[in-house]
Amino acid sequence: MSTETEKQGKPQSLSLFLGCVAPNRYPGIELASRKVMKDLGVDLHELEGASCCPAPGVFKSFDKTTWLTMASRNVVLSEQMGMDLLTICNGCYGSLGEANLTLMHDPDYKAKVNEKLGEVGLEYKGNAKVRHIIEFLEKDVGPDTIKEKVTVPLDGIKVAVHYGCHLIRPSKEKEGLGSAENPRFFDVLVDATGAKSVDYEEKMMCCGAGGGARSAFLETTLKMTEKKLAILQKDEFDCIVDACPFCHLQFDSGQVQLNKEGKDYHIPVLHYSQLLGLAFGYTPQELGIQMNMTTNSAFEEKVLALQQKAKEA
Amino acid sequence: MTDPVSSSEIDKSFFNELTREKGMDKILLCFNCNGCSTGCPMKDIESKFDIKKYIRMAGLGMKDRILNDEYLWYCTTCYKCQERCPEGVLNVDTLLRMRTMAVHEGIMLEPHREVAHFVIDTGHAVPINDSNRKKRLELGLTEVPPTVHMYPEAYEQVRKLLKACEFDTLTQKE
Ligand code: SF4
Ligand code: SF4
Numbered sequence: 043m044s045t046e047t048e049k050q051g052k053p054q055s056l057s058l059f060l061g062c063v064a065p066n067r068y069p070g071i072e073l074a075s076r077k078v079m080k081d082l083g084v085d086l087h088e089l090e091g092a093s094c095c096p097a098p099g100v101f102k103s104f105d106k107t108t109w110l111t112m113a114s115r116n117v118v119l120s121e122q123m124g125m126d127l128l129t130i131c132n133g134c135y136g137s138l139g140e141a142n143l144t145l146m147h148d149p150d151y152k153a154k155v156n157e158k159l160g161e162v163g164l165e166y167k168g169n170a171k172v173r174h175i176i177e178f179l180e181k182d183v184g185p186d187t188i189k190e191k192v193t194v195p196l197d198g199i200k201v202a203v204h205y206g207c208h209l210i211r212p213s214k215e216k217e218g219l220g221s222a223e224n225p226r227f228f229d230v231l232v233d234a235t236g237a238k239s240v241d242y243e244e245k246m247m248c249c250g251a252g253g254g255a256r257s258a259f260l261e262t263t264l265k266m267t268e269k270k271l272a273i274l275q276k277d278e279f280d281c282i283v284d285a286c287p288f289c290h291l292q293f294d295s296g297q298v299q300l301n302k303e304g305k306d307y308h309i310p311v312l313h314y315s316q317l318l319g320l321a322f323g324y325t326p327q328e329l330g331i332q333m334n335m336t337t338n339s340a341f342e343e344k345v346l347a348l349q350q351k352a353k354e355a
Numbered sequence: 356m357t358d359p360v361s362s363s364e365i366d367k368s369f370f371n372e373l374t375r376e377k378g379m380d381k382i383l384l385c386f387n388c389n390g391c392s393t394g395c396p397m398k399d400i401e402s403k404f405d406i407k408k409y410i411r412m413a414g415l416g417m418k419d420r421i422l423n424d425e426y427l428w429y430c431t432t433c434y435k436c437q438e439r440c441p442e443g444v445l446n447v448d449t450l451l452r453m454r455t456m457a458v459h460e461g462i463m464l465e466p467h468r469e470v471a472h473f474v475i476d477t478g479h480a481v482p483i484n485d486s487n488r489k490k491r492l493e494l495g496l497t498e499v500p501p502t503v504h505m506y507p508e509a510y511e512q513v514r515k516l517l518k519a520c521e522f523d524t525l526t527q528k529e
Contacts, residue, residue, distance in 0.1 A: 062479045065500035066479060066487055066500070067487060069490050073494050073496055088501045089501075089502075090501050091506040091508070093474075093509070094474050094479045094480045094481075096474060096480065097474075097480040099431075099432060100470045104454075104455060104525065105525055106376075107520055108517065108520040112474075115513070115516060161516070161519050162512045162516060207435075208432075211433065211434035211437075247396050250431060253428075254464075254466075255428070257466040257469075258464045262400065266400055
């Protein structure tokens with residue numbers, strides 16, 4: 043639906059699916075997403091009464107019909123608004139996207155799910171797409187439009203992009219994102235802010251949190267997380283930029299956890315919407331970046347200096 | 356090290372049940388190349404978790420060993436293995452289906468039961484708390500998000516659906 047409206051030159055309208063971790067743990071990510079999309083002329087409509095996507099790791103591991111039913115209810119809310127649904131989280135994108143594709147292509151599951159939905163007066167039709175803010179910005183808005191809106195080029199900020207897993211894999215479910223082993227579409231969006239995405243060892247590695255592993259085996263998952271953190275600290279990256287509040291939580295709270303065991307990590311963790319917000323002139327405070335558990339005053343000063351310079355120019 | 360397989364462990368009905376789901380029978384195409392395990396970030400840090408082992412055990416129908424193995428729950432679902440398998444084996448999807456089979460036999464880790472109950476009780480796996488209500492207000496957002504948290508009738512719908520799926524009975528606490 044969205045690409046059609048874009049071609050007609052009308053503002054693009056999408057429903058905003060919040061999920062759990064963004065609104066309930068990192069509200070700065072929700073706020074930043076709302077601000078930057080508005081500045082880019084994208085109309086986001088509230089998906090009133092949406093629930094957990096539901097969490098792919100646990101629900102899909104428990105009962106497939108429950109997972110599909112819960113996910114389809116969220117998609118149906120968007121169908122009823124006549125809009126595609128925008129996620130700001132890889133987990134939500136993976137869960138809702140896969141559920142949506144399954145129901146579109148598997149009449150048996152569709153019938154089963156509609157029987158459940160019927161009990162609360164809903165019906166899944168299969169006419170709304172599930173989008174992710176990163177692939178939407180890359181395909182439907184484009185880095186050039188973003189560049190035009192940048193008022194504070196983030197010169198000299200060295201960014202470690204963390205794609206996360208469910209933004210790109212399983213690749214057979216994702217359309218037109220290029221290589222899953224060595225993708226570029228997210229890096230391009232980071233570079234559009236004036237910051238520089240720099241490649242690093244283990245760039246495509248998982249954060250460690252997914253699949254229910256974080257909730258059951260936190261310490262083990264942090265070993266995976268730390269592999270990446272150690273590389274980024276050694277190579278003096280200014281920040282990690284992610285596309286998923288759950289990866290965000292793992293990197294942000296993970297550093298605090300590791301520091302309790304005698305480590306000394308202090309790498310700022312930003313959702314792409316927050317990085318973009320900085321380039322659009324919002325202060326770190328206005329984007330809730332200081333509400334992270336891992337804070338880093340040197341990064342904040344660097345950004346504020348860039349914003350001051352832009353104001354004077 | 357893994358104990359040798361004894362023929363008494365082989366349960367054909369488990370294999371049949373597993374492969375009722377579309378695409379799962381591809382596990383029979385596995386020729387043991389180890390590609391899936393080589394790319395696995397979890398195996399790198401916890402060598403007892405080995406995705407290839409589960410695919411091979413599934414092909415043999417080793418029900419008890421698979422369903423009772425806590426390491427079945429170590430996979431982060433990063434899908435690297437599934438991308439790499441030259442035979443198109445659905446490594447992760449198969450592993451997840453085996454997890455659902457464990458859960459339907461009553462085998463579930465306590466932290467996962469808790470997450471399930473957050474969803475049953477609130478509609479969110481990670482519900483709002485006091486400190487985040489405050490953060491939302493400080494940022495100028497509504498105190499709770501416009502989700503099931505704001506609309507009780509929407510939560511009621513979710514609760515009914517979970518009941519219709521018998522998810523509450525499935526995840527019942529002892
Ligand atoms: S999906 Fe699971 S088994 Fe496969 S590579 Fe990732 S962690 Fe390993
Ligand atoms: S990559 Fe595929 S064929 Fe190779 S061991 Fe793993 S499941 Fe078997």
